[in-house]
Amino acid sequence: MNDILPSSVRTPLGRRNLLKAGSLAGLGIGATSLLSACSDAAAQEEANLYKRGPIKLDLDNAENPFGVDGAVPLDVTIFKGGYSDEYATEGHQVLYRNKFPEAEIIHVGTEQISEVVRPRFRSYSPPDILMNAGGERMEMDQLVRDGELTDLSVLLQAPSVDDPGITVGETLREGVVEAGQVGSGKEVWGLPYDFAGYGVWYSQTLFQQNGWTVPTTWTEFMALCAEIKSSGMAPWTYQGKFPYYMLDPIITLAVRHGGRDVMTRFEEDWGSGAWSDDSVEMAVESWAEFVSAGYVLEGTSSMTHLDAQDAWLQGEAAFIPCGSWLENEEKDDVPADFEMGFLPIPALEGSAAPDLVQGTPGEHYVVPKYANNPAGALEYLRIMLSAAGTTAWANHTSSLNVVRGVSFETDRPGVSALRPYLEDDKNLYKNTMEVEHGTFVQQTLFPEINALMRGDRTASQFLSNVKRAL
Structure with a gap:
């Protein structure tokens, strides 16, 4: 497990933050004063500068349909609640690293989702993937109204890991896609994982x-x-x-x-x-x-x-x-x-x-619009929905998830009931x-x-x- 980073809050110093830090240091301005020093117009201009376009889906490349650059770090924040987060650090993230050995994974496990993540949304430096759950989560309807999320429809159209002949969406239980939609639109803003x-x-x-x-x-x-x-x-x-x-x-x-x-x-x-x-x-x-x-x-x-x-x-x-x-x-x-x-x-x-x-379906995963590595985030979700990803979840939580036909053995009497x-x-x-x-x-x-x-x-x-x- 040495290739999985510890559960501590680390914000990667990417190009956008490096530029900010350098320019602010030269002016003698602390990074914490950035938001108050910048006008809304300037902040929006910066957001537009780094805004990613829609992820292109390559249906001819079942192994890497989102075109992930395996050398780019993946920044993951997960609600560490009743299921803890070992299913991610010892399961899903190991599977991702097996596929992309060069990828650094920056992992944050916390119950205080809003407190930890909201400042990062405000500074246009959110995690690449966020499991947004718990009593201190950010409200999905507000995130959608604010235009903060990526439409995950492209994930559902991608070939599944285990059988490229069927899509990711076709592996899901009934009602899962609808549970990730907010309002009357067809966009899928979140992927619930737990059932x-x-x-x-x-x-x-x-x-x-x-x-x-x-x-x-x-x-x-x-x-x-x-x-x-x-x-x-x-x-x-x-x-x-x-x-x-x-x-x-x-x-x-x-x-x-x-x-x-x-x-x-x-x-x-x-x-x-x-x-x-x-x-x-x-x-x-x-x-x-x-x-x-x-x-x-x-x-x-x-x-x-x-x-x-x-x-x-x-x-x-x-x-x-x-x-x-x-x-x-x-x-x-x-x-x-x-x-x-x-x-x-x-x-x-x-x-x-x-x-x-x-x-x-609950425990929604979202990909922020301003994520630095959205392709990696979508591939991480695709891996989560594979047989290996589902097994990792079941083994660590003794719970079902949103993939059809999930089964597991358990000796826990409550879960059995x-x-x-x-x-x-x-x-x-x-x-x-x-x-x-x-x-x-x-x-x-x-x-x-x-x-x-x-x-x-x-x-x-x-x-x-x-x-x-x-």
């Missing part, structure tokens, strides 16, 4: 010890939560500082009740029409009643994801919502007598589609509102969700506030 399932996690050991039955309906769930509370344990916690984790329990409860049409209305009528849906109102009201019953662990709203998950592992709460990365994220902290279990959010009585589970839901497409729906409406979701919806879960909003107040802000 995550969402639901509720619990300790199988705890349930066996107490004789508790895993609930399948909301009525059973509420009755069990009352029993759990009476035992002295909180029924529920969630990752309070990141209310994203409560989005699935609310929306899936609504989608299960009203069927796929509920999600379709969110996709086609994001305005008050979708938020006035009867099933959405019932889901919000159900969670408001849940909070009023005192079923949420005290202090949850101020917990980080790790705080809440640790409290759950230590037996302070019986249930926690999360995606399929949970078991991997906590693999080093799970008590010896704790065997994870998974269940979809229990359905409301009278639900039209009680078996639906959210299975959504979740996987059957993800392998049956007829019971899956996807939720891409965070991609399509990320700014609104972050600035309005998530604070309202936290207020609802603290008991500071009634269901009516929550819905009114959300609709008023649209």
